[in-house]
Amino acid sequence: MDRHTSPGNHSVHAHPVSHGKRRRSTGRWRRLILWEWIIVIGLLSGLVITILAISRGPDPKRQADALVEMMKSAAAGRPLGDPLFDTYPSVTGSGREVLVVMSKIPPKVCVLASWELYRLGTVTVNNVTPQRVSAAKMVELCNAEETATLFWSPRPAE
DSSP: OOTTTOSSOOOTTSSHHHHHHHHHHHHHHHHHHHHHHHHHHHHHHHHHHHHHHHHHSOOHHHHHHHHHHHHHHHHHTOOOOSOBTTBOOEEEOOTTOOEEEEEEEOHHHHHHHHHHHHHHEEEEETTBOOSSOOHHHHHHHHTSSSSEEEEEEEOOOO
16 A cells, blocks of 8 residues: 555655645735734824924914914004014004004915904005905915015004
8 A cells, every 4th residue: 555545544744735835824924914014003103293293383373363462562562572473563653543564474374364453454465455355365465475464554442
């Protein structure tokens, strides 16, 4: 009888192929799992970096609020804090004819601040006073140049 064909005889060569496949398959699965973890960690790292980059950038809403407060203080003749956008507002006139001018304002901050200042008086953006004030018009005027210049004349106190 042949060693390989006998039913009761277990040869050394009876199962080597299946053991080999199992080992290779396990190795493949381990490499696949390793690559999946590397991809997941890479994606999470990218997400963390993106969130940190976004959170550290300037907040246009906060800057617009600070700009409005600075222009109101300048119009009232109160002391000003630190400069915004490396500049201070200039004030001309007095009493009922006060004009406050601020330059070098980023477009997003200009749009937000101009809306607030419009509620408190007359606003001119980049030497244009809009006849009808709308969000679209303010965006257009504030984005006309790289930075904007705001002119604001407060309403007289009643």
